[in-house]
Amino acid sequence: MRIRTGFVSNSSTSSFCVFGIGFNELNEARDALKISGKPTKKMGCKHTFDRITNKQCPECGEPAYFIQDYHNWLEGKLDEACDDFGLKLFNKCYYGYGVYIGLDVNGIGQKLIDDMITTNKTIREVFDREAAIFEGSYND
Numbered sequence: 001m002r003i004r005t006g007f008v009s010n011s012s013t014s015s016f017c018v019f020g021i022g023f024n025e026l027n028e029a030r031d032a033l034k035i036s037g038k039p040t041k042k043m044g045c046k047h048t049f050d051r052i053t054n055k056q057c058p059e060c061g062e063p064a065y066f067i068q069d070y071h072n073w074l075e076g077k078l079d080e081a082c083d084d085f086g087l088k089l090f091n092k093c094y095y096g097y098g099v100y101i102g103l104d105v106n107g108i109g110q111k112l113i114d115d116m117i118t119t120n121k122t123i124r125e126v127f128d129r130e131a132a133i134f135e136g137s138y139n140d
């Protein structure tokens, strides 16, 4: 949930508050949801290098789009899986936070407690864990 005032500033503070389950990264959420497979798109070369800071492979010159494509693919898969359970995916990895699955309770006053009860029940069934509140704020 982002509120911007004006249009001159190029950075803003966003905050999130999720009631659900948290993971350190997308791959952990993938394992918890037993998602398998891989992207069908071409994924770049097989050399190992830092694909976040390099635009191209230093060895063969292929574009370094493996990580991004894989993450996009995985995010889509996780979204679908969460949808099936009536949950939402919140990927805050790029801001130094983790991945959360559950209910957006930013501005909790407007949310029904019933939603949280339902979410907790689903989290218990799917992940065999209790839901918790995860919150933070970041600049983007």
Ligand SMILES: [Zn+2]
Pocket: 045, 046, 047, 057, 058, 059, 060, 061, 062
């Ligand atoms: Zn290469």
